[in-house]
Amino acid sequence: MSLSDAAGRICGPHPPAATDVHAIAERLRAEGAEVIDFASGELDFEPPAGLRRALAEALEGPTHQCTGTAGLPELRAALAGRVARTRRVACEPSEVLVTAGARHGLHLGCLALLNQGDEVLVPLPAWGTFMAQVRLVGANPVGLDTRPTGFVPTVEALEELRTPRTRMIVLNTPNNPTGAVYPPERLARITEWAAHSGLWILFDECYGDLVLPGAEHAHPVALVPEARDHVVSFGSFSTSFAVSGWRAGYAYGAERVVAALSDLQRHTTSNAVSAVQHGLLPAARGEEDIFLAEIRAVLRHRHRVVRSALDDLPHVSAADPRGAFYFFLDATPLLGRTLRGTQLDSADTLAAALLEHAHVALAPGTAFGAEGHLRLSYGLPEDRIAEGLGRLRGVLAEVE
Template sequence: MLAQRTDLLKSSGIAAAMAAAEAATASGHKVIDLTIGEIWSDLVPSVRDGAIVAVSRNVNRYTESIGLMDLRHALASKLSAETAQPWSVDEVAVTNGAKQALFNTMLAILNPGDEVLIPAPYWRTFPDQTILAGGTPVFVETRHNDFVPRLTDLEAAVTSKTKAIVVNTPNNPTGAIYNRDILAAIGQLAVDRDFWIVFDECYGAFAHAPHIHHPMISVAPHARNRILIVNSFSKSLALTGWRIGYLAGPKAVISAVKELQSLSTSNPNVIAQHAVLHHLKFGDHAFELALQRKVASARSLGLSILSALREVPLPKAQGGIFFYLDLGRLQQRARANRREFIGDDVAHALLMEAGVATVPGTAFGDPTGIRVSYGVELELLDRGLQRLTETLNRWG
């Protein structure tokens, strides 16, 4: 009796990994959870102050469906500074996190049968939302090129049905950062072949030196009318639970998104909107810089520990908050001993033998990897990665 679209929905691999960690904990195992994509942090003082001010003023009414006008002005100013391109308020929509920005985008631009290029490994939300919007995901493998797509592979994947490409940099799950050359090439390909670029830069605040995160529009300004920017404050301000994100792009798309959002969720949480607006007006960026240093320190600690892995290459972790471990060599060694396994088996063993919860690469369309978050407390990260390293060095 359910709608056919519900058959398209499969449980998230990340959610499954988190549930497995919770079940193991409930059964008495002491588990260090390295699955979740968020940063352990206190609340941003300027965000907290903005929320308190809004509550004290009895703020409790609807806003425009795509957000407070003042907040959209502040976001337009933020985008103008970051991209060196002018932005207006009617090119910005505030959303309930980046996921809604992405879903609104797919609903606004896709017709049944349209194809969306998605570099793999990928965040599961991209193909699932494409399918729910009536589109067809077309995966472009990146493992052979340090998890960044080659232009020749993208060109080969483009067809007359191609409507968009998803560009996620810094990438979840791999941590890869796209350099200026590939971003410029993608921009030109989109112009030449007439399709959209959905540019997800939610981890853009965490590009680890010497790597640099480049806003797509700064690199390919001639493709501006084809670029849709998706971002949020979930990572940059460690506000995952507040659900404030935004979409920026051509006015026609934002207008369509306004209607979609009005019919689905109405406006994002009004207190969260006022809180983020207060931060954008009065915050001094000290919190963001401290958070970036914190994440960089966790990455350095993690890489130091993971360097002891014998059959798993040290992840590059150029950006974001994840280590993506390539199990290919470990699988080859096991195969020589007439054993077969995929990332799910390794993740299960890490959970049950080492008490460390990770996300298998099958959650990202890749059976030969596992994702490990370094957004947790340093002491937990230290213990978790030590256990992980010891366990993987016994595998194969």
């Protein structure tokens, strides 16, 4: 018996990294090694007390039945208010859908907006899920290499790739894996171009609350109000409020689009977990924004620590990220060289070698569509960051 076509569509030309750094790290830990994990996409913070308290209270109350498919009315209203307050985009509760994580919301967006054979422009490097979501619905992702333009796409480059089959563009800012933040003027130009070209914009702003001083997170509709009917946005509580395991996200956009997403959700997850929705109310209402300020302050400091240490690492370099909590290391000068007898012919073999010899885990750029690169997360304590970077410096000095 063969698997379905959908199961075979996920990988495509940009497969997941051949090196499973998490599996190797677990093996090393089982053998007694102390592994420093720069590969994780999660922060090391505990969720704010207000969210934990709200969740505990919800579990003690009558919250063990399904909510409406689109989410708790009070949570949708709070999210609409938060969007208006923080993104400067007018939003009604009927234009908000609570999803079982942003990843599920993105899948619903692809289901609702794409047809078999449609083309979707995806600026690379990109979170691998974007490519997989597009393929799952039978559409075709078309990657655009943004490395020559500072990890931010240009209208000119996008227009070169547009064809009569192009139906959507995926925009992710602050970006995973690069940490790039799209400048408002560039985002406005792209939004105007997409609307004029009749394209959907799938806007992932899951790291929108995590921007460093000097950068600004902007929303396409706030910049170009007339593009409102072209933009569907996706957010998450996972990173900003350190609740990635709660699987809580949300989508917002034109009411007809949100209604379609809600209809699709009814037959997939039914609704996001009811108790979790109650637990998120303090965050959606802005009652825990002090927590966001504290996270940003810590991340600013860690960013400076990593930036300074990277200058001393041999053979690698990195652009200065202005959002999220990642540095995207350019390790292409290492390819074709050897480390303790291991031929470094790809980001996968490099990541595996660094794990084996330095017990430091980094995410290979292969899964992001960027060979020769490594993603380094600074979402871990400063002493671990310093120790890990010291190990990297030592082992990279041995490359021949």
